[in-house]
Amino acid sequence: MADYIPPKLDWVREHVELYEGSGGTQGTTLLDTGMPCILVTHTGHKTGGIRKIPLMRVEVDGNYVLIGSMGGQPQDPAWVTNLRANPNVQIRDKTEVFDMRVREVTDAEERGRLWAASVEAYPPYDDYQAKTSRVIPVFLAEPR
Numbered sequence: 001m002a003d004y005i006p007p008k009l010d011w012v013r014e015h016v017e018l019y020e021g022s023g024g025t026q027g028t029t030l031l032d033t034g035m036p037c038i039l040v041t042h043t044g045h046k047t048g049g050i051r052k053i054p055l056m057r058v059e060v061d062g063n064y065v066l067i068g069s070m071g072g073q074p075q076d077p078a079w080v081t082n083l084r085a086n087p088n089v090q091i092r093d094k095t096e097v098f099d100m101r102v103r104e105v106t107d108a109e110e111r112g113r114l115w116a117a118s119v120e121a122y123p124p125y126d127d128y129q130a131k132t133s134r135v136i137p138v139f140l141a142e143p144r
Contacts, residue, residue, distance in 0.1 A: 005049035016052045024095040030054055035122055038064060039092040040141075045085035053079050057093065058114075058121045064091055065114045066102065066139040067122075072131030080137050091141055100141040111138050 007013045011031075019027035019039050030037040036057040044051050058065040068080040083089065087102045105111045115138060119125045129136050 002043065002048050002050050005044060005047060005051055007051075007053065012054065015054050019054065019092065020052070024092055024097075027054075028094050030056060033122075040066065040079070041090040041092070042079060042082045043086040043088070045082045051079065051082060053077075056118070056122045058118045059093075060114060060117045060140075062143075064093075064100070064141040065118050066141060067115075067118050067125055068137035068139070069125055069128040072128035072136075074132055074134065076134070076137060080139075083139055088144065089141060099144045101144045102139040102141045105138045105140050110140075114138050114140060 007016060015027055015030075016039060019037075028037060029035055037054045038057045039052055039054055041050060041052050043049070055066055058067065066083070068076050070077040083102050084104065089100050089102055091098045091100050105114055115125070118138070125136070
């Protein structure tokens with residue numbers, strides 16, 4: 001089994017530890033937003049290590065939408081490259097854990113529908129897209 005590589009940013013690492021350490025009963029909202037979040041466990045594309053990242057909880061028809069916004073920064077977050085290389089993930093939504101497979105959504109109609117649902121769940125996504133020239137990646141996690 002691969003080794004777990006904790007997030008480098010202190011607040012992210014602490015958030016993951018709280019969420020996982022409590023069995024999903026604490027840390028289920030992101031930062032000071034009060035907005036629900038999930039934990040995505042994925043495989044590092046270079047290291048093969050286990051990585052974990054909290055993301056906004058966007059659920060559509062029993063699937064999860066993962067938005068690679070990075071707050072509108074010019075580059076994609078590292079986890080985007082990991083998902084492109086290794087689409088099998090595990091998602092913790094509070095106390096439930098699901099084995100899922102992600103796919104990047106490139107179809108304009110499907111992407112538009114999922115983006116709208118994501119902005120409804122977390123309105124700053126529109127601001128993040130306005131801040132950057134890159135097209136923010138959208139992934140859909142579906143049951144394996």
